[in-house]
Structures are given as C-alpha cells and as structure tokens.
Amino acid sequence: MTDPGTTTAFEASEAEATGDTAVTHHTYDVVVIGAGGAGLRAAIEARLRGKRVAIICKSLFGKAHTVMAEGGIAASMGNANPRDNWEVHFRDTMRGGKFLNNWRMAELHAKEAPQRVWELETYGALFDRTPDGKISQRNFGGHNFPRLAHVGDRTGLELIRTLQQKIVSLQQEDFARSGDYESDLAVFHEYTITELLKDGDRIAGAFGYRRPTGELVCFHAAAVVLATGGVGKSFKVTSNSWEYTGDGHALAMRAGAKLLNMEFVQFHPTGMVWPPSVKGILVTESVRGDGGVLKNSEGERFMFNYIPEVFREQYATSEDEGDRWYTDADNNRRPPELLPRDEVARAINNEVKEGRGSPAGGVYLDVSSRMSAAEITKRLPSMYHQFKELADVDITAGPMEVGPTCHYVMGGVEVDPDTAASAVPGLFAAGEVAGGMHGSNRLGGNSLSDLLVFGCRAGAGAAAYLDGLGDTVPTVSDESVTAAREDVLRPIQNSGGENAYTVHQELQQTMNDLVGIIRKADEMELALKKLHELADRIPRVAVDGRRAYNPGWHLALDLRNMLMVSECIAMAALERQESRGGHTRDDYPTMDENWRRELLVCSLRDGEVTLEHQGQPAMRSDLFDLFEMDELKKYYTGDELGGHRSDAPRGTERGTEDAGDEAERSSTSVETGGDPGGELTGGGA
Amino acid sequence: MGYQAKFKVWRGDAEGGDFVDYRVDVEEGEVVLDIMHRLQATQAGDMAVRWNCKAGKCGSCSAEVNGRPRLMCMTRMSTFGEDEEISVAPIRTFPVIRDLVTDVDFNYTKAREVPAFAPPEGVAPGEYRMSQVDVERSQEFRKCIECFLCQNVCHVVRDHEENKEPFSGPRYLMRIAELDMHPLDVRNRKEDAQEDHGLGYCNITKCCTEVCPEHIKITDNALIPMKERVVDRKYDPLVWLGKKIFKRQELEKRGPAGARSLDAPGPDNGSALDADRIGHIEERGGAQA
Numbered sequence: 001m002t003d004p005g006t007t008t009a010f011e012a013s014e015a016e017a018t019g020d021t022a023v024t025h026h027t028y029d030v031v032v033i034g035a036g037g038a039g040l041r042a043a044i045e046a047r048l049r050g051k052r053v054a055i056i057c058k059s060l061f062g063k064a065h066t067v068m069a070e071g072g073i074a075a076s077m078g079n080a081n082p083r084d085n086w087e088v089h090f091r092d093t094m095r096g097g098k099f100l101n102n103w104r105m106a107e108l109h110a111k112e113a114p115q116r117v118w119e120l121e122t123y124g125a126l127f128d129r130t131p132d133g134k135i136s137q138r139n140f141g142g143h144n145f146p147r148l149a150h151v152g153d154r155t156g157l158e159l160i161r162t163l164q165q166k167i168v169s170l171q172q173e174d175f176a177r178s179g180d181y182e183s184d185l186a187v188f189h190e191y192t193i194t195e196l197l198k199d200g201d202r203i204a205g206a207f208g209y210r211r212p213t214g215e216l217v218c219f220h221a222a223a224v225v226l227a228t229g230g231v232g233k234s235f236k237v238t239s240n241s242w243e244y245t246g247d248g249h250a251l252a253m254r255a256g257a258k259l260l261n262m263e264f265v266q267f268h269p270t271g272m273v274w275p276p277s278v279k280g281i282l283v284t285e286s287v288r289g290d291g292g293v294l295k296n297s298e299g300e301r302f303m304f305n306y307i308p309e310v311f312r313e314q315y316a317t318s319e320d321e322g323d324r325w326y327t328d329a330d331n332n333r334r335p336p337e338l339l340p341r342d343e344v345a346r347a348i349n350n351e352v353k354e355g356r357g358s359p360a361g362g363v364y365l366d367v368s369s370r371m372s373a374a375e376i377t378k379r380l381p382s383m384y385h386q387f388k389e390l391a392d393v394d395i396t397a398g399p400m401e402v403g404p405t406c407h408y409v410m411g412g413v414e415v416d417p418d419t420a421a422s423a424v425p426g427l428f429a430a431g432e433v434a435g436g437m438h439g440s441n442r443l444g445g446n447s448l449s450d451l452l453v454f455g456c457r458a459g460a461g462a463a464a465y466l467d468g469l470g471d472t473v474p475t476v477s478d479e480s481v482t483a484a485r486e487d488v489l490r491p492i493q494n495s496g497g498e499n500a501y502t503v504h505q506e507l508q509q510t511m512n513d514l515v516g517i518i519r520k521a522d523e524m525e526l527a528l529k530k531l532h533e534l535a536d537r538i539p540r541v542a543v544d545g546r547r548a549y550n551p552g553w554h555l556a557l558d559l560r561n562m563l564m565v566s567e568c569i570a571m572a573a574l575e576r577q578e579s580r581g582g583h584t585r586d587d588y589p590t591m592d593e594n595w596r597r598e599l600l601v602c603s604l605r606d607g608e609v610t611l612e613h614q615g616q617p618a619m620r621s622d623l624f625d626l627f628e629m630d631e632l633k634k635y636y637t638g639d640e641l642g643g644h645r646s647d648a649p650r651g652t653e654r655g656t657e658d659a660g661d662e663a664e665r666s667s668t669s670v671e672t673g674g675d676p677g678g679e680l681t682g683g684g685a
Numbered sequence: 686m687g688y689q690a691k692f693k694v695w696r697g698d699a700e701g702g703d704f705v706d707y708r709v710d711v712e713e714g715e716v717v718l719d720i721m722h723r724l725q726a727t728q729a730g731d732m733a734v735r736w737n738c739k740a741g742k743c744g745s746c747s748a749e750v751n752g753r754p755r756l757m758c759m760t761r762m763s764t765f766g767e768d769e770e771i772s773v774a775p776i777r778t779f780p781v782i783r784d785l786v787t788d789v790d791f792n793y794t795k796a797r798e799v800p801a802f803a804p805p806e807g808v809a810p811g812e813y814r815m816s817q818v819d820v821e822r823s824q825e826f827r828k829c830i831e832c833f834l835c836q837n838v839c840h841v842v843r844d845h846e847e848n849k850e851p852f853s854g855p856r857y858l859m860r861i862a863e864l865d866m867h868p869l870d871v872r873n874r875k876e877d878a879q880e881d882h883g884l885g886y887c888n889i890t891k892c893c894t895e896v897c898p899e900h901i902k903i904t905d906n907a908l909i910p911m912k913e914r915v916v917d918r919k920y921d922p923l924v925w926l927g928k929k930i931f932k933r934q935e936l937e938k939r940g941p942a943g944a945r946s947l948d949a950p951g952p953d954n955g956s957a958l959d960a961d962r963i964g965h966i967e968e969r970g971g972a973q974a
Contacts, residue, residue, distance in 0.1 A: 060735070061793060062831055063743045077811075118810035124802030124867065126820045126827060133814035151824065157742065161827060169801030181797055212782045241737045275714020281740045385900075386740060389759050391714070501726035545731030548698065549783040552730035 020547075021489065023207075023216045023481060028054040028186075030462045031206050031221040033193050033248060036064035037156075037451030038431025038458070039227030040163035041116075045459025046225075047170055047185045051466060054186050054219060055167070058211070058243050061189040062164045065229050065241050066451065069156025070284035070382065071140055072148025073452070074445030075113035079130050080137040080146035081329070086110040087626050088144055093446060094627075095310075096142040096340045097410070097439020098581045099596055099635040100261070103619045104417040105437040109446070109453050116452035117149050123169070125162040127151055139289040139329075142340040142443040144314075146329075153284050153382050159448055191217065193247065194557055195484040196224060196255040196427065199474030203255070203426030207484035211554065214547020216485060220476050222469060223462040225420075226252060226413065226429040227455065231265075231565040233558075235406035236505075236512035239271055239282040245558040246565035248433035252413045253564060253609075257422040259602045260435045260614070262411035262565070263572035264582040266442055267517045269344035271405025273362035278390045280405040283365060283383060285444045287400075288337045290379050291326055292367040294348070295399070296356035302363070303336035306347035310634045311339060342441045342581050345404040349517055352403065362403035368396050404517055408447065409565075410438045410582055411572070414601065419461030420454055426465060426474070430458035440581025491556035494542035500556040503541060507534055507562055515570045520586045524574040531567050538563055567609045568602040575600055575611055593637045687712055688767050692720065695774040696732065698783045704772060711762050717773065718746050718757035721785070733784035741898060744832030748785050749774045754834045756898050776837040792833050795853040798881065799860050803872035819868040826863035826907055828899045829856065835893035835903060841886045852883035855893035855903050862907035865914070879915045884908070 030046040032039045035057035046053045057064065076089040090110040094101050117135065121127070127149050128136040137146040151158040171181040178184070193208035197218070205220045228248030232240025249259055270283040288294070296302045304322075307315050315336045316322035322335030337344070348363050358364055367376055373396035377384050380395070387393040387400060412435030413422050420428045431451045438446060491500070514527035538559050543552040578592035579585050597616040602609055618624075618640070624632075625645040632641060690711045693704040709723055721734045736746040739758045746757040751765075751772055765771055779787035835855040842848050858878060865874040878884040889912075891904045901907075 059737050059743075060745060060789065063737045063745050065738070067743050067830070068738055068740070115810065118813075121813040122804050122810050124804075124864070124870075126815075126824050126867065128824075129815055129817040129820060131817075133816055136817075151827070154742075154828065157830065158827060161829075165801060168797050168799075171797060172801055212786070212788070241739065241743070243737065276712065277715040277719045278740070382742070389741060389761075390716070392761070392763075499730070501730065505726075543730060549733035549786050550731045551725055551733060 023218050025218050027220040028052050029466055030223045031219045032225045034227035036066040036229055037159050038455035041452050041455030042225045042430055042459035044166055045456045046463050049463035051463050052184050056188045056191045058192050061187050064160055066160045067157045069448055070153040071286045072150035072155045072445050073117055073448040074147050075117040075449055077114045079134040084145040092142055092144050096443040097441055101439030102436030103623055112453045113449040120162050123162050123166040125158055140444045141285055141338045148445040153286055153380050194488050196251050197476045197480045202474045204474035205476045212549050218481055222474055223426050223466050225458045225462055226433050227431050228433045230409045230432040232406045234511045234562045234566045236508040237280040238406040239280055246561045250561035250564040253604045255424050257424045258414045259568055260414045260599050262568040262602055263576050264410035264440045266408040266582045267345045267404040268407035269341055269348050269404055270365055270402035273401050273403040274360035283402050287367055291370045292365050294337050295364045295366055296351045302351050307336050340441055358401045360401050362401040364399035365402045366399035368398055408442055410442055411435045420458035421461055428458040428462050430454040491541050491543045491553055497540035497542035498537045500541045500552050503537055511566050515573055518584050518586050519573050524570050527570045571611045572600040596635055691770040693772040696784050699781055715762045716758055717750055717760040733786040735786045744830035747776050747832045747834050754838050754896050759898055778837040778843045789833055795857045799857055803870055805869050805871050815868040822866045823863045826859050828901055834896045838892045838896045852886045858884055859903050859907040862911045875915045875918045878911050
C-alpha cells in the first residue's frame, strides 16, 4: 500500500548518522492499531466524521483474528422471537458476567447492537435469512432467545470482509474526490507498533516497524485507538493466533492507562484436542446451539450434573425437556449444554479429571447422532471441513473430541463506556483489548457485537476528542523516538543471548500449567516467580539475521508484552479469593458476593506491575429494576439490595451517584490491605 | 509416529535465493506449517513464513508444496511418504519479499478497483429483505478466505506479467459476480467485468476452482455465468440502443456518502437512548472513567 509519508528534519538529520535505522514519519488525525472488527469499525466512524485515519495491523489486511469467530453476532433484533429486546439481552449479559460487568457498557451494547448489525447490510453483508427475509438468528449459550445473526459458521469472516469492503468503498469515494485512494483512510498492513508516544500526559503518536522490511516508522497523531485484541498467546493451548500477544494491553499500561479484570480469562469449552498440532483450535458453540450434545466416555450427557444453583430455574433437568426445547423454546427450558462457557469448561475439565474423558483427554461432542449428514454440512460447513482436513475425522459419522482452550480475555483497558476513552488523554480502546463490558465471563456472540458497538463509539470518541483539542495539538519529541528506537533494535544488537522461541515456550507452559482454568494460590505464586525470572531473560534475547521479515526479531519484541499481561493475570488471579466466571480457584471454589463489587486494577509504577482494588459503581436504579429480587439476592450482599422496585413505596432514590466517591475511597493498594467486603469497599447503595 | 523428514525450503529474497536442505522431526498429526514452525524454533530462527490462524480460515500461509499451491496449515504430513523429500517454495506469481513470503499487494490494488456494493436507495437499515435462496449464490463466493491461490495459479497472470494490468484475476472477477448476484445491489456490473477487469482473458481452464481450499466453484458458478450475462447484454439490441442514448451508469455519480452513520440509527429497538449521543448520559463515579 502506498505511503503518504513525510520526511521531517528529524529524519533527515538522523539518517546520515544511523544509516538504515532512519525513521519514516507519517501524520494522521487518528491512528487505529488493529484491523479486526473493532479497529475497522472505529476507522470507518472516524473517517465518516471527517478525520484522516491510518489503520495499522500486524497481518495482511483482512486476516484479523475476527475471521475466526464462527457463531454469530448477538443483537436483540427479535427476528426469531419477537419477545426479545435490549432489556433481555442486557440481563443475559449481566448474568453471563456474574454481575461484575460494567453495567453501562452492557447497557450501550444491548441497545445499540441491532443498529450496528443492520448497518452491515448497507455495507453489503449477506446474513442467513428467516423465511420472511429478515436476518436469521440462532441460539447460543446464555442467550435467552435465538439472538445471533450468522452466516453459517463463518460469521467473523463475513464481518471482516464486509468492513474491509466498506473501507475500500470509502477509499473509492476519496479517490473520486482527491485522486488518491489513501488520502483520508490508509491501511498500513504488516506493521507493528511497539510504543505509544506522549507529549506530557497526552498521546502524540506511535512508534513501530514495517514487518517486511524492518523499516522504522513513527506515526504522528493526537488520537490513538487500540483495537489489538487479546492475550491468548501467553498460553500454550489456545484458540488464538500469533497476533494475540497482548500488544494493546501492554502499550496502554506503558502509556499510563489501567487494566481491569485481568484475572478473568475465558477458556472456551470446546477446542479440538486431537491431533496434538491443532490442540486448542476452536469448535464453534453453534454445534451445541444447533443440537450437539456433550457426552463422557460412559455415554452420559454429563452436563445435567453441572447446573449451578444460580441457573437452576432456566435449564432443563431431563434430556427429554432439553430436546423438546430445540423445537418449542417457549414451553421448555434449554439443555445445560448451553450454559455459559465458564460452566461448561469447568464441567468438561472435571469429567476428564475424574477419568471419564476421551482417549485424547477431552470429552465427546456429538452431532452425528442428532442430525442428518446433509444438515450438518449445511449448518456447520466449516466445522465439517476443519475436522475432515485437519484431523481426518468425519463429524457426520461420529463424535468430535473436544476440551477447554484459552479463548478470550475479559480483562482489558479501563475505558469510559460512552467514548471508549482511557485514562490517558487521546488514547481509546475498543473490542477485546478493552475491559469491563463482559464482567467475569463473556457470552458467545457478544464479542462481535462488542467490536461493532464500541468500535463505532471509539471512532466517534476519538473524533470528538480531536474536535475539542483546538490549537493545543501534542507533538512527538525526538527523545521519545530515540528511546523507542533503542528498544526495537536491542534484540538485533544483542549477541549470544537467549532464544526467543525457547523463552516463549516457557512462558506459555508456565501460564498454561499454573494460571490455567483451575487455579491454586501456591501454583500462582510459583508462576509469578517464574515470570520474574523470565523478566530478567527477555532483555537478553538475541536474534539472528537482518530486520527484513525476521520472525525471530518480531517474537523477541512481542515477548515483553506477553510477559506484562501474564504478570497482570497472575497477580489479579492470586488476589481474587473466590471463583467467578472465567476465574476458578481450587482453594476458594465458591462465588463470594462481597467480591462482586471489587475490581482488581493493574497499572505500571516505576516499571513494575502494581495491583489495586477499586470499587464497582452501583448499577443505575432503572437497570437494577430490570432484575427480579430473587435473582439479585444470589449475587448481591443484603445491604446492596435496598431501593429495588420491590421495596414499596416506589420513587425512593437509590444512592447510585455516590458511587464515585465511594470508589475513590476504596481505591486502595493491596499492600495497605484491600479487604474484600470491608468498610473500604462500600461500592454504593 | 515420529520420524525425521527431508525438506527443501526456498530461502532468499528479491535478489535471489535457492532451496536449502533440512532434516526435521515430524510428530503425529502434523501439517507442513507445523514443520516450518519447528524449523524456525530449532534451526532457522529468521526464516520468513506468513501465517495466522493455522486452521484454514485466514488464508495467509499459501505456498507451493512439492510444486502444488496449497495452504501449509491444511497440508497434512500424513499425505507424504516418510522417505519422500518435500519441497516448500513461495507462491510463484507474486514477487518474493523473503523466503516463503511474497508481496501480494497486487490483489489489494485489484480489490480497490471493483466498485463497492451499491445499496438500494430509500431502504433503511433494518428493512433489507432477502430470501435465503437468493443470498446463497453470493454467499458461496463470500466464503473466500483470500488466500490468493486462485490468483497465483491462474495461467493468465502466472507467467504473464504483462496481463496483470488488464486482468483482475479469478478472485476479483468472482467478487464482481458476487455483487452482480447480490439481491439488492443496484449497479450493473456486466460491462465492469468485461471492460475494466479482463473477464475475456479467462478461458475457463478451471485451475482456480481446483486449487480453492474453500471448494468454491469459481469457474462454474461465478465466471461462466458472468460471461453468459455479458454476452446476453452485449447482443441485446435494446441495451445497445439504450447505451447510445444514455450515458453509462448514472449510478456512478452517487455523491461521496459523507453521511454520518450515527445520524441514521435505524429502526427503533426500544432503546430509550439516541444512538448518536456520544457523551455522558449522567454524571457517574470516577471509578469507571
């Protein structure tokens, strides 16, 4: 793609002295890092609001991890069941996250998802249809109604291609006007950003390199949107691709933003377990949504034994009832295979642990005995091909072997829900890299809708921020560029040090074994010790060869990001002494309502990861009233329940708006005694 | 299982290069991409390989394995004999950047030349109605993962650099067919395909169809129907007369859609909140700011 690059005095003066370490400079209004669903939607929005936008991505344009999303986009359009609406979606999302969600994000998400989906059709998306020609919606775990807009089992690909083609369409409009496709919206693919640059407190730009050539680049922009996705490459068994090295999480931390909820890592219940080389690759939840059932080695549908108390009323207790639900959802309860992902993953883990697993260490996911071969290949075409071609298994003839795989991080950059702004002026985050929306556990289908809703808001937020800047535009200093350049060149200049691949494997093994799906205090303490050892080794990693498309160099630079997010995960997981959503403690196996209003927040202080407690603001009363008191009692402490609509007389105000003060007071560091549920952590009401 | 395989991997860059011999361990159930990763981790830390999902969904790891264009992640080692020597080379039609990585920007340039989806006027978001049977034709083409193997294998450009200018290749001719068959696209795309994208160069040898990892019937379902439609239109006397009278495609004059997407929030979802309200709804606590 062409470079609307500019050469500055800085480059000209440096180039002679440093030869090939010259820096190419580009200037934009908004730089979006990441070209998945959130990044592309943010870029579209910022461009539609009149900003010049650069999209930067590590892979080729159109290869983002979003293509791996299979099931669908959750949006309460009500096409399949007219009783669905945003309130039901909001409730499902909060339940799925065990009420730890940022309720405002969950509210915006539920309200705006349908509009973001319908908008895709105006970009050319072709979703599967209902008989009356509307967008078809399918069932998914934790969603009370069929809610997921889908295209077979390749919904993520449709989303990426649609947004990619919308970008192209905007570029065509720019070309018609300016004669240059990239005058207002440029894609820099196969570029990596290694550092955000600041002017005082504010974002001024971003530094990185071009992967095919190793050329160093500096983007000057007052607004940066992080849309870098997740952190799964810190774990050995993962459904995530190589790109998921926690770049955005680490960039944000180093720039001064905070990460919250990092202990919550979603292990998708159904990853492939055989053959070993594809272990972790995803088997979509739609297999279960469309009728697939989980069985152990004894042929038992074991999920009926694992319905937790909080969900007891919503799930079928017999196979007959569960089976009837697929055709008559109004008069039957859903089968427990469709419990939220954390519940199913733990159940599979336990079946295997107790000796009822499959030969390769998983359980059986059976669709062949419940659907005709023709129906399977029609409804689950890419699953059929994936098993046929990667494992030589025919899923129309026999069951799949599946087990949990690291899939998604609920934790991420703390943002303002409405604008996606982080604590650092000019820095925005959307999608998986942002935290809060999903609480302790994300429902399937809520990721793609999250990307669209908050990608759009981040683009709009960045544009609004720029409009408010006036003449005080931040500038990049030469010193910050020099420092960023030194960091990038270090692995090339090191000699005879550590091997990047070996260090990476040790990091993945540590996180997998010691901070995985079931956690114990002593194991996490050991993990932190090992991570500290790796922290000493990573600066000594040395790579062979030149900078042009050198994967060893790329990995060496990604390692420090993976290490930083791993430390955050391990520290937060050790601190949270309860089990909730994507965080399961062997030594604290139950959910503790006092921990519900506790958020764990990571930041960098003098280069060290620091963990603090922070209060969760109380839910706005009209949203609180959307739930029945009986349900709230399962999650909330008694003193938080006052003011619910069930308390007569109506009209008494809940103390929602004191939450800020409360939270500030409760933002106390671990060392000084973050007592869960103590006086310091009132959290409103 | 577990054995040592003999590999020849092309190493080099735009200046030139050659096959390098490697002996490398192979474990049960592995694919060629696993072997490339093992080489990187143990013998060739700087070997350039483009990949992403390792599940046949992203289309990044295209290469020529024993001379056959394939996705390395979908090429199982069990399809080779244990004593067979396996060669891995970059795809041939595009310039080499380094080792197995090629410069595929040709494809992005061509993608940008295909006029975008032209939505129907006056149909609001949320009011699109299409039947399943009508969307399925275009959906087949939208399965494309853009691995560019069809572009690589098409003989029109594989050994004919001079054809790259007038010919967009199967991937983008299929994109035009996809838009042409989109139930709600309002642009006439027949002339586009023939005049601007070189549909006439295609002589339906079906190499693209054979190599497609998504098993899309590119030739039968996209290219041949497009050729038929172009012919129908070209020899239709009314169309000929019409083209003489009206300048082609008033549609192209659709102004730059500077509309703000949030200004048209779509049908009401029962939301009490205007979607374009970016800013705080009410004062909230500092904790979440």
